[in-house]
Amino acid sequence: MRVTVLGGSGFIGPRVMRRLVEHGHDVYCMDINPSAAALDPLRDQVEITHGDVTLMDDVVEALSASKPDRVLNLAYALGASEADPHPQVRLNILGMDNCFEAARILAIRRVIYASSLAVYGPQRLHGDRAVTEDDLCLGRGIYAVSKIFNEHQAEWYNRAYDMAITGVRPANITGPDKQRGSMNHVQCQVLPARGEPVTFPHADAMTLPLHVEDIAEVFVRVTLAEQTAHAIYNSGGHATSLRDLAEIVHRYLPDAEINFEQETGGYEGSGLHRMDNSRLVEEFEVEYAPFEQRVLETINAVRSAAGQPPLG
Numbered sequence: 010m011r012v013t014v015l016g017g018s019g020f021i022g023p024r025v026m027r028r029l030v031e032h033g034h035d036v037y038c039m040d041i042n043p044s045a046a047a048l049d050p051l052r053d054q055v056e057i058t059h060g061d062v063t064l065m066d067d068v069v070e071a072l073s074a075s076k077p078d079r080v081l082n083l084a085y086a087l088g089a090s091e092a093d094p095h096p097q098v099r100l101n102i103l104g105m106d107n108c109f110e111a112a113r114i115l116a117i118r119r120v121i122y123a124s125s126l127a128v129y130g131p132q133r134l135h136g137d138r139a140v141t142e143d144d145l146c147l148g149r150g151i152y153a154v155s156k157i158f159n160e161h162q163a164e165w166y167n168r169a170y171d172m173a174i175t176g177v178r179p180a181n182i183t184g185p186d187k188q189r190g191s192m193n194h195v196q197c198q199v200l201p202a203r204g205e206p207v208t209f210p211h212a213d214a215m216t217l218p219l220h221v222e223d224i225a226e227v228f229v230r231v232t233l234a235e236q237t238a239h240a241i242y243n244s245g246g247h248a249t250s251l252r253d254l255a256e257i258v259h260r261y262l263p264d265a266e267i268n269f270e271q272e273t274g275g276y277e278g279s280g281l282h283r284m285d286n287s288r289l290v291e292e293f294e295v296e297y298a299p300f301e302q303r304v305l306e307t308i309n310a311v312r313s314a315a316g317q318p319p320l321g
């Protein structure tokens with residue numbers, strides 16, 4: 010199968026493309042930053058081009074040149090300031106629309122894109138229970154509202170043009186090289202692995218980390234599917250407080266300096282952390298690696314980059 014990944018140079022994209030290549034698929038990548046170091050191990054196996062998803066001509070050109078069976082759009086503005094809405098709206102809304110429209114024009118029915126757990130808003134708006142894909146999307150802010158709008162865009166294209174566009178709502182994706190988006194769970198692992206201290210405001214603040222290799226496998230399975238039973242899927246993840254995550258890190262790094270300004274509190278203001286993913290698990294037989302194992306992998310990846318031997 011031929012898969013074109015838009016926005017493949019970032020945190021998740023290279024892992025998805027590596028897996029696709031390992032499964033024997035032809036992969037083509039268009040990104041505004043095609044020289045990213047994360048792509049270096051893939052340069053011999055993946056055709057990589059420069060292109061901007063906010064420019065319709067670039068997207069049409071990339072899809073015309075690659076003639077894919079599937080398009081996966083990961084290009085997005087993560088961690089951007091609310092003070093500067095215009096570039097985010099262009100990338101998140103117009104960029105997504107260009108992907109759907111270019112695919113439609115070129116008769117590519119299957120498009121897969123990343124939504125986010127951010128669509129739900131904070132956990133307190135849903136009560137102390139796991140949200141399903143049928144729950145209300147109560148997220149605010151440019152990122153969350155863009156994702157909600159993207160889901161409507163996909164629904165309109167599916168209905169109007171009989172396309173088969175599927176979205177995944179990833180949780181807080183975590184891993185050694187994450188630079189943007191939710192970062193507290195990353196800092197809680199990566200800074201101690203580098204021997205640096207880290208301080209968080211509240212020990213009870215909850216997060217829903219899912220390792221980047223796990224979400225990469227989700228994107229691969231959803232992308233390769235001929236069709237999906239639903240238009241949107243929750244990824245799920247490993248709900249944990251920062252206190253509990255710190256405890257896991259301490260098992261591997263007993264001297265880690267992880268501090269909390271307040272030993273209690275933070276739970277009420279937490280982001281969404283109870284997410285039902287039974288739809289995804291049943292349809293795609295997804296099974297995530299144990300979280301502790303993933304934490305160890307993250308620590309060891311950081312150690313390896315610093316020339317230190319692995320733990321565990």
Ligand SMILES: NC(=O)c1ccc[n+]([C@@H]2O[C@H](COP(=O)([O-])OP(=O)(O)OC[C@H]3O[C@@H](n4cnc5c(N)ncnc54)[C@H](O)[C@@H]3O)[C@@H](O)[C@H]2O)c1
Binds near residue numbers: 019039087124
């Ligand atoms: N990382 C997370 O925790 C997380 C959680 C939920 C959802 N998601 C979603 O998953 C997707 C991928 O996330 P990620 O962590 O890999 O993000 P990332 O920021 O690491 O990667 C985004 C990629 O998009 C590219 N890009 C930016 N503007 C572009 C443009 N105009 N044209 C072409 N490419 C452009 C960037 O160069 C980058 O390679 C995004 O849609 C994101 O919202 C991520």
